[in-house]
Amino acid sequence: MKHPIIPVAILFSGLLMTGCVSSGKFKGLQLDYDKLQTEHRDLGQKYQQGQLELAEGRTRIKSLEEQLAYEKANNAQLKEAYASLQKSLDNSINQNSQGNVNISKLVDEINASNKYIQHLVNTKNKSDSLNMVLTNNLTRSLSREEMKDVDVQVLKGVVYISLSDNMLYKSGSYEISDKAGETLSKIAKIIQDYRDYEVLIEGNTDSDPISKPNIRNNWDLSALRASSVVQALQSTYGVDPKRLTAGGRGEYNPIADNATANGKMRNRRTQIIITPKLDQFMELIDKAPETDTVNTVDGM
Structure with a gap:
């Protein structure tokens, strides 16, 4: 919006042309003229500022309208998902109601399974503890x-005692050396102390x-x-042969x-x-809860 300044300038010029004007009036007119110019400039700046704010407002409105449209679409999707x-x-x-599921029976079977799992954990912990004691006693x-x-x-709950052939046997022979006697006697004592364990003697050679x-x-x-070690454990150190396997x-x-001497x-x-003896594992299996669990639901 622009204010008419030109008529004021024309009026001011007319006054000068029509005759003499006192210096006081002239100064007053001059001040009025300067004031009008300042107001016109201020109004022009305000007009431009207003136009900028109007443009920003329109941009903000458009953005809000787009966001509102997006939220409406998202809300519709959520309603569909909720309905599904x-x-x-x-x-x-x-x-579930048609399947006639016995919830009480399911809970009982779950509890039985949990008890069995805890039993296995306790048994394993006991076995690990015994193996550790056995190992410590032997090494001491x-x-x-x-x-x-x-x-x-001790690997996976099993104790492995590995004896070198240099200590056990005469060179190139299966006869037990005199040197091995004292060591075997100590191992035999540990085996005797743990009568609930089976003992497998396993021979290995190079290539x-x-x-x-x-x-x-x-x-x-x-x-x-x-076989020589088994017979020594039985005959010399009194280990029950029923516990031994060669x-x-x-x-x-x-x-x-085998490519190197070492x-x-x-x-x-x-x-x-x-x-541990095999029948102990079988006992654990026998204690397993019955698997008469309802695994399916009618109609599902």
């Missing part, structure tokens, strides 16, 4: 010199073929060495590379493997 979930819930309720009973030829480990008239191959050598694995269960030495070993 409500329908699914209604169907589930109807199917062996001298530092004996520990060089004996390796004791070098054996050349003896009474030994055909490494299968024979490994089995004969395991087995040979030949060269087919290596723990090191690897071959590690592979030539006899392992005494101590495990």
Whole structure:
């Protein structure tokens, strides 16, 4: 919006042309003229500012309208999703009521399963504790010199006692050496203290073929060495033979590379493997809760 300043300028010029004007009036007119120009300039600036604010307001309104449209569309989708979930819930309720599910029986079976799981956990903890005590007792009973030829480990609840052939047998033979007697006696005492454990004696060799008239191959050598240890534990140290098993694995269960002398030495070993009796595991299975659980719901 623009104010008419030109007529004021014309009037001012007319007054000058029509005659003499006193200096006082002239100054007054001059001041009025300057004031009008200032007001006109201020109004012009306000007009431009107003136009900018109007444009910003229109932009903001458009943005709000777009946001409102988006929220309306989103609200419609939520209503559809809610309706779908409500329908699914209604169907589930109807199917459950039609299926005649015995909730009380399900809860009882879940509780029985939980008790069985806790029983297994307690049994495993007990077994782990016994294995740890067994291992500690064994390692404490062996001298530092004996520990060089004996390796004791507990893996997955089973105790492995690995004996080097240098300590156990005469060279190239399955006969037990005199040197092994004291060590075997200590191991036998531990085995006697834990009568609820089975004992597997497992012979292992390196990959070098054996050349003896009474030994055909490494299968024979490994089995004969395991048998010698079993018979020593039974005859010399009084271990119940019903707890003992002898087995040979030949060269087919290596723990090191047979390409090196050190690897071959590690592979030539006899392992005494101590495990809980099989009937104890079967007892755990017998204690498992019956699996007469209703796994399906009619109509589902």
